[in-house]
Ligand SMILES: [Zn+2]
């Protein structure tokens with residue numbers, strides 16, 4: 001009786017039977033982005049429309065409207081293009097371009113003088129936002145809460161001082177989630193605020209941006225200040241990683257860090273003049 005098995009290394013049809021080796025995706029050491037996938041989709045919290053987040057060449061994220069638009073209908077100052085996964089603040093010479101979501105966001109006043117085509121697109125987005133609100137698919141953004149309430153609640157979107165920059169967080173301090181990818185290829189579920197790591201201090205600071213924007217007549221605002229903790233820890237917060245992933249720089253990111261550079265005019269809803277009474281920051285500057 002002869003065996004039906006073919007000589008080792010070959011299948012019955014002669015194709016090599018080398019076992020399939022899994023190769024994991026890696027992030028190039030010189031890549032300005034640590035994301036394995038660009039165009040991180042998210043919904044705008046204010047209007048409910050999709051935003052595709054991209055990294056810019058210097059590392060800051062930018063949220064673009066998901067569709068390309070006819071460049072002739074877009075003011076030159078609003079034209080963007082995406083090249084190799086990196087967003088650039090200019091057209092690329094073609095008929096088409098991308099546009100930042102805030103230019104179109106119907107929940108805010110337009111930041112630019114809109115062309116008739118963009119005004120019409122913004123109007124259509126506004127109609128859809130109205131429908132999302134009416135059907136309960138979108139929760140309206142919280143209005144400015146009463147001052148008494150602020151003093152006992154944790155801020156929904158706190159302002160943080162990190163590495164001499166001031167940022168608006170996407171959620172409460174103890175909800176800021178690590179953006180790294182785990183070995184099982186899921187987003188890490190650990191939080192950036194970890195036990196046994198130095199915490200920030202809630203403190204009152206002048207309600208100005210950290211980068212020299214105009215001071216507002218309003219006095220002080222509550223800021224979660226991290227500037228007293230070691231540089232590496234501040235970097236960990238800025239890159240939005242848990243302690244384990246801060247120690248594993250080879251791990252890729254599955255999402256962009258969610259900080260927005262704080263602007264006292266744009267983000268005035270999130271300025272609170274009192275310190276949270278009970279906060280995950282645990283300490284207040286005496
Ligand atoms: Zn929006």
Ligand SMILES: [Zn+2]
Pocket residue numbers: 178179180188189190241242243244245
């Ligand atoms: Zn992590």
